[in-house]
Each structure stands twice: as structure tokens, then as C-alpha cells.
Amino acid sequence: STMEETDREAVATAVQRVAGMLQRPDQLDKVEQYRRREARKKASVEARLKVQSLINLNVRGTAQITLNIAGNEEIRKSHLHIMFREHLLTIFQYFKIISFKLFQNNCYSYSPACFLVLLLSFPEIVRETQDLIERGELLQAHRKLMDLECSRDNLMYEQYRMDSKNTHDMNLIHTYFGDMQKLSEELAKQLWMVVQRSLVTVRRDPTLLVSVVRIIEREEKIDRRMLDRKKQTGFIPPGRPKKWKEKMFNILERTVSIRIEGTQADTRESDKMWLVRHLEIIRKYVLDDLLVAKTLLDQCFPPHYDIFNKLLNMYHQALSTRMQELAAEDLEANEIVSLLTWVLNTYKSTEMMGNSELSPEVDINSLNPLISQNVVDQLLSKYMSTLTSNIIGWLRKALETDKKDWIKETEPEADQDGYYQTTLPAIVFQMFEQNLQVAAQINEDLKTKVLLLCLQQMNSFLTRYKDEAQLYKEEHLKNRQYPQCYVQYMIAVINNCQTFKESIISLKRKYLKNDMEDTLSSSHTSMDATLDIIAKEGCSSLLDEVFMDLEPHLNELMTKKWLMGSNAVGTICVTVEDYFNDFAKIKKPYKKTMTMEAHRRVVVEYIRAIMLKRISFKNAEERKEGAERMIKEAEQFRFLFKKLAAGSGEDTEGLCDIIEAIAEVIKLTDPSLLYLEVSTLVSKYPDIRDDHIAALLTVRGDASRDMKQTIIETLDQGPSQPNPNYVPIFKEITVPTLTVPKLLK
Numbered sequence: 001s002t003m004e005e006t007d008r009e010a011v012a013t014a015v016q017r018v019a020g021m022l023q024r025p026d027q028l029d030k031v032e033q034y035r036r037r038e039a040r041k042k043a044s045v046e047a048r049l050k051v052q053s054l055i056n057l058n059v060r061g062t063a064q065i066t067l068n069i070a071g072n073e074e075i076r077k078s079h080l081h082i083m084f085r086e087h088l089l090t091i092f093q094y095f096k097i098i099s100f101k102l103f104q105n106n107c108y109s110y111s112p113a114c115f116l117v118l119l120l121s122f123p124e125i126v127r128e129t130q131d132l133i134e135r136g137e138l139l140q141a142h143r144k145l146m147d148l149e150c151s152r153d154n155l156m157y158e159q160y161r162m163d164s165k166n167t168h169d170m171n172l173i174h175t176y177f178g179d180m181q182k183l184s185e186e187l188a189k190q191l192w193m194v195v196q197r198s199l200v201t202v203r204r205d206p207t208l209l210v211s212v213v214r215i216i217e218r219e220e221k222i223d224r225r226m227l228d229r230k231k232q233t234g235f236i237p238p239g240r241p242k243k244w245k246e247k248m249f250n251i252l253e254r255t256v257s258i259r260i261e262g263t264q265a266d267t268r269e270s271d272k273m274w275l276v277r278h279l280e281i282i283r284k285y286v287l288d289d290l291l292v293a294k295t296l297l298d299q300c301f302p303p304h305y306d307i308f309n310k311l312l313n314m315y316h317q318a319l320s321t322r323m324q325e326l327a328a329e330d331l332e333a334n335e336i337v338s339l340l341t342w343v344l345n346t347y348k349s350t351e352m353m354g355n356s357e358l359s360p361e362v363d364i365n366s367l368n369p370l371i372s373q374n375v376v377d378q379l380l381s382k383y384m385s386t387l388t389s390n391i392i393g394w395l396r397k398a399l400e401t402d403k404k405d406w407i408k409e410t411e412p413e414a415d416q417d418g419y420y421q422t423t424l425p426a427i428v429f430q431m432f433e434q435n436l437q438v439a440a441q442i443n444e445d446l447k448t449k450v451l452l453l454c455l456q457q458m459n460s461f462l463t464r465y466k467d468e469a470q471l472y473k474e475e476h477l478k479n480r481q482y483p484q485c486y487v488q489y490m491i492a493v494i495n496n497c498q499t500f501k502e503s504i505i506s507l508k509r510k511y512l513k514n515d516m517e518d519t520l521s522s523s524h525t526s527m528d529a530t531l532d533i534i535a536k537e538g539c540s541s542l543l544d545e546v547f548m549d550l551e552p553h554l555n556e557l558m559t560k561k562w563l564m565g566s567n568a569v570g571t572i573c574v575t576v577e578d579y580f581n582d583f584a585k586i587k588k589p590y591k592k593t594m595t596m597e598a599h600r601r602v603v604v605e606y607i608r609a610i611m612l613k614r615i616s617f618k619n620a621e622e623r624k625e626g627a628e629r630m631i632k633e634a635e636q637f638r639f640l641f642k643k644l645a646a647g648s649g650e651d652t653e654g655l656c657d658i659i660e661a662i663a664e665v666i667k668l669t670d671p672s673l674l675y676l677e678v679s680t681l682v683s684k685y686p687d688i689r690d691d692h693i694a695a696l697l698t699v700r701g702d703a704s705r706d707m708k709q710t711i712i713e714t715l716d717q718g719p720s721q722p723n724p725n726y727v728p729i730f731k732e733i734t735v736p737t738l739t740v741p742k743l744l745k
Helices: 002-021 025-055 062-071 073-077 079-083 085-104 112-134 138-162 167-176 178-196 198-204 206-233 244-261 274-300 307-328 333-344 373-406 424-442 444-478 486-511 514-554 568-583 588-611 620-644 653-667 671-684 690-700 705-715
Strands: none
Touching: 112 138, 112 178, 138 167, 138 178, 138 206, 167 178, 178 198, 178 206, 178 244, 198 206, 198 274, 206 244, 206 274, 244 274, 244 307, 274 307, 274 333, 307 333, 307 373, 333 373, 333 424, 373 424, 373 444, 373 486, 424 444, 424 486, 444 486, 444 514, 486 514, 486 568, 486 588, 514 568, 514 588, 568 588, 568 620, 588 620, 588 653, 588 690, 620 653, 653 671, 653 690, 671 690, 671 705, 690 705
């Protein structure tokens, strides 16, 4: 029979369901749980059927339905009765009140029977909706929630229409449907979790995100409908408008902020490069997120959400906030540079917002600055003051280190051309270069400021360098055996001056715009002048070394011993040549000056020896011998300095000529021609003074006091015709006023 077939089908279906539930061994533990669930479902279906059959009985009075339900043994025993025990009184109370009023007002939206089914099945629908939410079936859950809300809202609306001042009955409905508010909140919680993870979800399960957006759209529609009804009737259900779209955007905004803040993994204490790392992670995350938003997220939202642009603004705002927080921290100079480089350059570069895959949606020209110009200026100002003190410190340290080298017992290094040098210029300019390259990352203006700062500090530094070189010389003079390599290190100091000059020029050429050249010309001139002084004083101190060693030999000149044939000049020449082997390690411009100065000083000292009147020739024979010796020695000097000045194009002739011209005056055999010879000498070298001539005539040994007087007085009227290249030499030579006793025989 039909009944038996139905039973068989039911059994087969049941077997199939049980088999489906028990496919794995671990599911056997849950048999009792499955059994209870099925029993609940069965009881629920049966109870509904009973209610439905009672309703179908066309019973006219509501009181009769109430009695039937209350008295029905099966319903009383069912789980519905247990579940609704606390609600039953409310249901009946409410049912009597509302149904009476509804019918009294000819309101036929609900028949009493439908109305009662709704009341009775409400807890069951709530439970089903809860299950759907837990299983993540959000669309179906929301569909049920909307039905429940719609029923409640319509009931409340009817109540409001009948008696808007009756808050008691309105509260009765609100209380009975109270669980529905919790359901709505539970569902919202699930939605916001999906929204928070939207950039991940859109890659793994875009349909879930689409469902969430559909639910939000449905709620927006209901919000609009309810607000329209409120305008017309004054009634709006509790919890409306929900504004879920607005909440969604708030959640997204909060998520973006947390995403940006959460990228700081390190602090300065744990990692010196913390900021660079932090900024790089931000760059990567933001770029990745926006690319996902553009390619995938955009498709999950209706166009009017303008989701990509909204997200772009959120990221921009969150970044702006974060950068301002970082700017307010106590940053070190290199951190300020990292931050400004990122804010002013990286942010709009192709590595981030300027990425070709983000265009045309992202227009870097329309992006507002991440931090205000005022904050940028404050950071730059702080950077410059920190950098100033750093550079002062670095320069001081560099000079201290260099000074330690000066007292070493090993020679300084030589460059590829064999010129002595120390590492000081390289260290200083490497430091300048690094800071200029860093500044150039930020902008032109800062680069120029840093260059000006470097050169300004260089100027002060060179003054200290000059003072230190002077102290070095003074210390050495206290004990000439120490430092052991004094000459070599002084040469290195002199050569460093040339390196500094070249480095300043190349630094300006590389980092300075032509139109800025004038602003620096005065400081450049001042630096060049200081460097020239250091080099000149260095050269001078080296020549002092030479002449201190020459002193005993110079003292031998123009003495009896000298006349008898001492080798003083030979020794002088060997000593000078020996020193100049070291001086070959001096760079060209200074070496040339050095040779000229040595040549000049040797001649000056030689003439000074004559003017000291240490010897007075007794006769023509001695005068001839002395004069020839002088001419021979002038020739030795000429040969030496020609050799030392090889290739420098220096005029070495003129100075030794003076010695020869003096020798001619001494050699002269005819005293009547003496005036003529002396006047020729004076016309060539007009800086010869009367006391020089008197000394010269004294050395000659044959001129009386009157004769000297006559010659000197007559000379004063004579014309002079000096060589235009002649550099006065006699003015440096003083003549002792007292006649020196013949100490040196």
C-alpha cells in the first residue's frame, strides 16, 4: 500500500543520512549528539504540523485556539512547550491584546492564525539563523533575519498606527523579539571580520566578500525605506538606521591604520636601521594592498562605493598620521634623512604611488603632501644643526688622528706619483661626499646648504690645521732629534694643502650650480689663502732645518780658514742636495717655490758672511785669491741649483751673479777705478745701503776712511738701472755696527 511504500522510502532515506554522518571512525563518538539533534528536529516538525492542523480547523474564536493549544497534550509535551515556557504567558497575553485590536481596526495584514504561528515559531527560527551564522552561511542567515525583522517591524508599525502612545504594548513586542537584536549583532560581527580581512579574503574567497557586500546593500535599502516611512508616518523600528555601509568604511579605515602602525618591528635600541626597515615594510605593504584593491577588490563592490579611491584616501591619511608621529620623535640626523627622503621622494616614486600598475587611478600630482612644509622645515633645520655639530666633531677627530701619525717612526705613505701624504684630506672629503650624497636624495636646496656648511666648517678647520702645524714645528725645535720623521711629515702637510685645494674645486664642480658660485667665492679665496700660508710656513720650516744644519759651515765663510782652502761650500752643497732628495716628495707648485727660496737663502747667507767683515784682505794677492774663490763658489751654487730646479723653468742665473759682482769689486787692482766698479754694482742692485758699501770696502782692506766717505757721498747722486726681475736682496742683510774683532783666524 501507499503507506508502506512511504515507510520504506523513509527508512531508506534515514539509512542514507546515517551512513553520511558516520563515514569516519571518529564520528562514532558523536552518535549520541547526532541522535539528540535529529530528535529535536523531529519534535519540531511534528509540533509545527500540529499547530498548522489546528489552525486549519477554521476555529473562529481566538480563545478557542488558545485553549486547544494549552490543552493539547502532545504540544505540551513537545520541546516547543519546554522552550517557550517563560514566553507562553506573554504570547497569550499579547496575542489576545493585539489580535483584538487588529481585528477591531479592520487590519488584515495578519490573520490571527498566521500571527500565532509566527509567535510560536520565532525561537526556532532564531536558533536556525544562529546555526547558519555559525556555519558561515551569511546570505541565508541574513534572509531569515530580514524576514523576522520585517514581521516584527510590521507588527510594531500596526501597533503604532493603532495607538502610538501605548508604550507598554510596544515594549511587549520589543521584548519578545529581543533575541533578534543579538542575532543582528552576531551577524554584523561576522561581516566586520570579513571586512577586516577583505584584502586577504578577496584573493582566497571573493564570493564571501561579495556576500557581505550584498548583505550591506540590502540593509542600506531597508534603512532608506524605513527613513522614508519615518518621514511619512513618524515611525521607525528600533535599531534603524543600521548604517552598515558607514560602519564598513569605519572598519576599513581602522584596519588600514592598524596595518600601517603594525609594521614597526624594531626600535633604535634593537636595530640602528629600524626606521629604514619600518619605511620599507610600509612601502611594500601599501603598494601590494593597493594593487590588490585595484585588480580584485574593485570588482566585489558596486561602482558607487568607489572602493579603490576610498581606500587610497584611507591609506594616504593613515600614512600622513604615521609620518607626523615619526617626525615628532627625537630623530637622529640619518633618521631625519631617511624619513624626508621617503616622504618627499619614495612616496610618489615608481616604487610606490607612481607605480605604472596603479595609474591612471592614482595621480601622484593630485596627492597632498604627507607632512606639511612647516614640519619639513623643522626637520631640515634640526638636521642642519645636528649635522653641523657632527661635522665639527668629525673634523676634530680626523685632525687628532692625523696628528698621532706625525710622531710615528715610519715615513708617511706616498701617492701613486711618490709624493708624501697623510689620509686626512681623503677622510675629510669622503665625509663631505657622503653627506652631500645623502642631502641630494632629499632635494637640491638641502644639497647646496650642506655644501655651504661643509666649506664653512672646512674654513675653520684649516685655521686649526695651520695652528697644529705651527705647534708641530715649535715642538720639534725644542728637540731636533724628535719626531724622527719630522721632515717627511711636514712634507706630507705641505702636500695635503695642494690636495685640499684640488678637492675643494672638485667638490664645488660636482655639487654646486654655476649661479651659486659667487656666494662661495669669498670663502674659497679665504681657504686658498690659509692653505697657501700653511704650505709656505711648512716650506719655510723645512728650509730652517736645512740652514740650522748649514750654520757651522756658513760661519766658516770669509774667515782665514776659508781663505786657506776650507771645503765649507762643498759641504753646504752636499747638505742642501741631500735635503732636496727628500724635498723631491713635495708636490710641484710648492717644490718650485722651495727650490727658489733655498737658492735665495744660500746667496743671502753667503753675502751676509761677507758683510760680517770677518776678514780684511791684506794685499792684492789675498784679494785676488779671495775673489776667485768667491767666483768659483758662486759657480758651485749655480750648478747645484740648476740641477735642483731641473725642468721647473726657474731663472737660477741672477742670484749667483750678485756674488760675482761683489767679487769683482774685491778683485779690482787699480784703486782709482774703485768708485766706477762700486757705482756699477749699486746701479744693478739699488737696495745696497751705505753700510753695505762700507763693509765691502773694509773687507777689501785698502780703502782709507776718507776714500770710503767720498765714494759713498758721490754714489748718492748716481742713476740706477736695475734688472726688472731683480728682487731686492740686500734689505734682508744687516751689517754689524761695531767693528768685529778678528775672532776667527
